[in-house]
Amino acid sequence: MTNQMNPLAVMSTDKAAGWKLFWKTVLARAYPRVVGQQREKSWIFFDIFLPMLAVSAYVFVYRAIHAPEEYIGFVVVGGAMTAFWMNIMWSMSMQLYWEKEQGNLALYIMAPNSMMAILLGMALGGMLATFLRAIAIILLGSLLFHVQYAIGNFLQLVGVFFAAMTALYGLGMITASLFLLFSREADHLVQLAQEPVYLVSGFYFPIRSFNFWIAAAASLIPLTLGLDAMRQLVFPSGALLGFLNVNTELVILLILCVVFLFGAHSLLGYMERLAIREGRLTESRR
């Protein structure tokens, strides 16, 4: 039997390592997400259509209290961005808990890949649904509610968006690392992280409404400044209701990118070692 046909023979080619292994892992972990969503499409109704209705509820609250029209736009943009927060909390951080329950986490840790690659793969795999949800809310919301945009600097807008996303996913990896230790608390902690974050990050209203220190503390969540900067760049009156000017917010976001990504790398390693020491990687405390 030649080596080509004999699967028990020693492999003749070297296995990937370093960055090549990193990206192979990212793509491999994204694969189940992408394929799973194609094979079972009920998420289109529950994860795109229904959230559209939920966001609309906040639009009508503003209509009921006769808010200026730009606030409708704030709700639409903020509602779209909730998709990204949901992605990192549910399909990244919380997913790690489910992986532990299923026994996949042990196999991921035991393999020579990087946990960051696994998490990034999870996040990228869920991006299709996330982007669809965000785009659906923006498009339908803008059409239905006649939202007027005035995009000043498109490149700056794209830059703010990607900086916010990068920092956000770094933060997501940090929270995921905490979930290496948690058992069932994970479920409730993720639920707990929804409304408070929507509140302090100003998803539906400018964070300028809070006092400076609350807004500053909330700025640690990348979506806070990301949303604030995006509002300033896409709405005519956005700049008047902004917290800090766009360039300052962009710089802070870039700093958060570095801090969170570096923090995620360190914390994932530390949490993994801690979980291995305490025997939490393979426990099933349901």
Place this chain on the structure above:
Amino acid sequence: MNTSEYLRSFKTATWLGWQIESNWTRPFLFAIYSIIKPLAGAAILVVMYSVITQGNFNTPIFPYLYYGNAFYQYVGAILTGVSWAVIDDREHYKTLKYMYIAPINIPAYWLGRGVARFLTGSISVTITIAFGVLFLHVPLDLARVNWPLFVAALAIGISMLAMMGLILASITLLIAHHFFLIGEAVAGALFLLSGAIFPLDVLPAWLRPVGFAMPITYWLELMRRSMIGNVAQAFPTLAGYSNLQLLGILVGLTILFAVASTFVFRFCDYHAREQSLIDRVTNY
């Protein structure tokens, strides 16, 4: 219907649901969770309102939306509590197949599993209302609360939500474990259509009939009327209906949903068994 089997299933499931819901963390963390989550949800609306009205909480719309939002927490809690049991049992504990082959009544079992979330939801509702009354001058005079109406509306409303939860649980049998909570997603959508935080008159004319077809609309109106009758009357949407009429509509719609849940369960149960979905694991 075998009553003793139904009661046995419900009772055991209630015990099980409570065991699952009550021991996930230490009491202190549970207390923090129980306080922060509902208040943060309410605070979003409070801040939105405050930003626009410059903090004027003395208009009728504020207690309207505050009470509506407070009681609406039951919707998410019960819909999730009942429907999540399917995913939890099927994918995490892998016990759904054992429940199916046991001599229990499955819908009763699911309803029992939802009781724990109803109880924790009650804590959230109480905390939200208490906070509003104490700190945001939400009107409430306990001596003037229409307690009989409150109790009746609450009981019927919870039953109605339980029937909706059953429909959702049945549908969950046929769908994969996506990463969101189905109950919360549906509750979020119904937020728009149930007059919870704004009167239905604010909706476009073509959408209002959907709101009027929702039993939650009448339920929330009854809850508001029982708590703060005079404020609730400030809105014309359902002003033409007496309490008795609203109760009647709510009872009728609850019965309709109960009948619908029976048919939906039978349909979904049949197809789930036919397609071997009872013991599949679909998390990705």
Place this chain on the structure above:
Amino acid sequence: MPKGQVILSNSAVETESLGRIYKIQGTTREKNVRKELMALQDVDLQVKQGELFGLLGPNGAGKTTLIKILTTLLAPTSGRARVSGFDVAREPGKIRPLINMVSGGESSGYGLLTVRENLWMFSQFYGLPSRQAYERIDALLKMVGLEDRIHTKSSDLSTGLRQKMNIVRGFMTDPQVLFLDEPTLGLDVGASRDVRRLIRNWLDQDKTRTLLLTTHYMAEADELCDRVAIINHGRVLACDAPSALKQSLQREALFEITVASLNGLNASVLERQPGVRKATRTDAKGVTALNFSLQEEAALAGVINRLTEANVRIMRLDKHEPTLEDVFVNLVGRSMDEIEKEETNDEPDEPAGRDVD
């Protein structure tokens, strides 16, 4: 041997005074009581390269705990362990490219993916080129008899077929050291035989490969393993080739007497008969089997006389060649079945959900 790999010693796996203690929180009734569970204690093992090494013991003996430590999923509380020369606690990153593990009854992977897709995904975590991965996967699936289910979603597989998929996952990455934790759990007789054949072929292809197998099936360990360590309550009781372990008992005569009923006679009474080293009793299907380890064959007459005096009807008398089961009973004092039955009846040491075995 893969390029760049350095083997620092001849041992594929080494442990020195390895120990693991679990701290377990009490139930709600016990509130804040924290108990300690000694899962492993002073385990000294050396597994040579190219060896098929077995870990044999009842449920809860510590086999899985040991495997978890060696596969870098669990840190030891005391002592040291090295795999392919690297320390499990300090150098896990160097060990992981060289190992793989398959557990019995595992439900890894994703139900919505097919068998082939699940396996491909795991192959990527080890850096296998996709084309080669697919070739290996397809060939391995054929070897385990799963080639007609390549495109079946894994949630549609039966327990046994799923386990076959898991086994393929373990072999496809071409590890230097492979850990199989009860790999034939859920497999039928034919499939179990195929897996054992696969294991032997795999080792024969490259003498630097090592395989550590845990099982509580004596016959499996006897058939497959070059050496076996018998483990119970976290301690290694014996470690040698199966033939050597059995030979250590051959100084004694082993007999099995099957009776309808003991008529109230206790096994301990029989153990006090002259020339009887050990007497154990197993009840099954309406009969009682008495197993005797005698200093010499002549002692058998005394045992039979005692049974006859008690009006015990002897249905059958067999002379045994010692088996690993006998070795185990000799070391522990009870059979594995008896230990597992006792532990089922006893109050559990720790709340369910904390893996100990």
